[in-house]
Amino acid sequence: MISQKTREQLHKRLSRIEGQIRGLNRMVEAERPCIEILTQISSVQEALRGVGKIMMRNYLESCATKAIRSQNKKRTEETYKDIMEVIYKFAK
Amino acid sequence: MISQKTREQLHKRLSRIEGQIRGLNRMVEAERPCIEILTQISSVQEALRGVGKIMMRNYLESCATKAIRSQNKKRTEETYKDIMEVIYKFAK
């Protein structure tokens, strides 16, 4: 469901985020100023949101579209429910 | 500025988040369902928000309080500005 190209893109981004988290750990260790650490946390949140966007778009294009086109009432309903849940988890 | 106890708490949480990011990478590799991956991204966001809360509280208790109590107009103004910026970065 996830194309080779998207997988590579996600892999690269997630590896960068992993590095950012390690960086955060070092910043805490080095007692960097709180505001600097908080700003870095915001950057990681933003980066994760980017990964989420790629996944969300992928989900809409593949799974959601397939389910909605199946004309199967139950699958379609579940897809709406899933989209709503994911949106409002992100909307926090 | 960050107590030994808080540093350990942050260290533990950040290490767990690092593991979650590696887990996300494996989920993408294993082509887990998009919704499952999106839900996991939400969990990491929530965990990062937890780390941010600890840092924010620490910032208020230490740096911000010191700056505001200094009665120094410029330092106080900068503290307001920093708090506002951090709040509205998080509020995204």
Added chain:
Amino acid sequence: MISQKTREQLHKRLSRIEGQIRGLNRMVEAERPCIEILTQISSVQEALRGVGKIMMRNYLESCATKAIRSQNKKRTEETYKDIMEVIYKFAK
């Protein structure tokens, strides 16, 4: 596209929110404590999010489903783009 029942539900909620905004104006006039006003603003945000959820669900069930089922590539693409935009406007 919006059923009579949903329209009534939205109308009721929006009228209540309008009242809440007027209430906020009175709270400012009466110089109520800032925290009280901020808490009230949060309530209105939450209420608006509720209206947004109803609209989003309605959009998925009607317009989005129709567009995706049309098998029309351009309409489908636009629907993905619209959903992504709305999600990430809300995700702020």
Added chain:
Amino acid sequence: MISQKTREQLHKRLSRIEGQIRGLNRMVEAERPCIEILTQISSVQEALRGVGKIMMRNYLESCATKAIRSQNKKRTEETYKDIMEVIYKFAK
């Protein structure tokens, strides 16, 4: 605690938001496209966030600063708690 100037600014903004809510009600009545209504809801959320920012800044400058400078441990603690609560209500 809220200056005359800030009160007028808030009053103006809240009146504009009240008008936007009435506009939303009319858009639902007129069965405007869902995406248009959702975009308008986002605008109102953004406008409310603006009001929240003014209140938050005012709160920090007046009540919070007074409480923190009082050197009263209990009042200071309560202020931290209030700031944290408001931040994380907004951070949704």
